[in-house]
Amino acid sequence: MMALQGKVAVVTGAAQGLGKGFAEILLQNGAKVALLDINEKAGKELETQFNEAYGADRTHFYPVDVSSDQQFKDAFQKILSKFGQVDIFCNNAGIINEKQWEKTVSINLCGVVRGTYLALEHMKKENGGQGGVIVNVASLAGLGPLAQTPIYTATKFGVVGFTRALALASEVANYGVRINAMCPAFVRTPLIDSFNSEEQIGQFMGLADFTRSLMEKFPSLEVEEVSKGLLLLVKDDSLNGACLAMMRDGAGLVSFPKEIPKTPVAL
Numbered sequence: 001m002m003a004l005q006g007k008v009a010v011v012t013g014a015a016q017g018l019g020k021g022f023a024e025i026l027l028q029n030g031a032k033v034a035l036l037d038i039n040e041k042a043g044k045e046l047e048t049q050f051n052e053a054y055g056a057d058r059t060h061f062y063p064v065d066v067s068s069d070q071q072f073k074d075a076f077q078k079i080l081s082k083f084g085q086v087d088i089f090c091n092n093a094g095i096i097n098e099k100q101w102e103k104t105v106s107i108n109l110c111g112v113v114r115g116t117y118l119a120l121e122h123m124k125k126e127n128g129g130q131g132g133v134i135v136n137v138a139s140l141a142g143l144g145p146l147a148q149t150p151i152y153t154a155t156k157f158g159v160v161g162f163t164r165a166l167a168l169a170s171e172v173a174n175y176g177v178r179i180n181a182m183c184p185a186f187v188r189t190p191l192i193d194s195f196n197s198e199e200q201i202g203q204f205m206g207l208a209d210f211t212r213s214l215m216e217k218f219p220s221l222e223v224e225e226v227s228k229g230l231l232l233l234v235k236d237d238s239l240n241g242a243c244l245a246m247m248r249d250g251a252g253l254v255s256f257p258k259e260i261p262k263t264p265v266a267l
């Protein structure tokens, strides 16, 4: 298991919700944490709160829009200047917006790619790096479709596929970096109210009742529960290319079929 004492972690979308929970459990386990978020007010307030709770200078906030290549790169350099290294990188920032769907893709998928590649360039052994672990936050909607949010679903399937492919590349090329994905069902954060917002859901508002029924089948998880899943994916150094599915009735590592299950058709 990876010891976190003295390690340096980066968490995107850290100002609230799951990102705040992930940052806190990493601090509680001895890591220093760089908080990245577009919400500058909330990020600065959380930095102060965490430094008071876990010791001065254990946390620093960096205002970053993960859809901006330049902002992400600039922040990463500032993190390296302040902390000297990055051992853990959690790409968590994400939104739901089926109307501004290019924005959703740019944040949920492209933002994860940007963060992953920044971390990988720094961590991989062939670049003189010390190795490390990257956790990309997908969703259960990255393993099965959410009818009301086809674009959000597509981005999460993309995060799962990207993570699994890069984990395989890391194994084959011996980068010394583990890359895993988190696939929680509904979690009690501000994001899940999105399904009721015409501004975010647009043409699919008529499917709100379908999502409500899904929420009954998959009762909401608490941030604290999901944060324990993050800790597992970070600490267990046997896990690379793992996808952790999390639902109220339990969590489990997804077993992807070696062969694609299919029903033969005559062509």
Ligand SMILES: NC(=O)C1=CN([C@@H]2O[C@H](COP(=O)(O)OP(=O)(O)OC[C@H]3O[C@@H](n4cnc5c(N)ncnc54)[C@H](O)[C@@H]3O)[C@@H](O)[C@H]2O)C=CC1
Pocket: 012, 013, 014, 015, 016, 017, 018, 019, 036, 037, 038, 039, 064, 065, 066, 067, 092, 093, 094, 095, 107, 137, 138, 139, 140, 183, 184, 185, 186, 187, 188, 189, 190, 191, 192
């Ligand atoms: N809440 C849920 O039911 C589930 C959430 N997830 C995923 O977990 C991640 C976090 O979601 P929540 O904490 O629930 O959402 P949230 O809306 O509570 O927090 C998201 C955070 O990301 C930040 N953010 C948004 N756009 C950004 C950008 N362009 N650059 C930097 N930061 C940005 C926001 O300011 C906010 O602090 C997302 O990727 C989401 O898709 C996955 C499964 C379930």
Ligand SMILES: CC/C=C\C[C@H](O)C(=O)/C=C/C=C/C=C\C=C\[C@@H](O)C/C=C\CCC(=O)O
Pocket: 096, 138, 139, 140, 141, 143, 144, 145, 146, 148, 149, 184, 185, 186, 187, 191, 192, 194, 195, 211, 214, 218
């Ligand atoms: C409208 C979207 C609201 C919130 C999105 C939230 O951020 C999120 O990602 C929630 C995902 C919840 C998904 C819950 C169930 C998905 C079910 C189907 O897609 C099937 C997928 C897996 C089957 C799981 C099982 O039955 O074992």
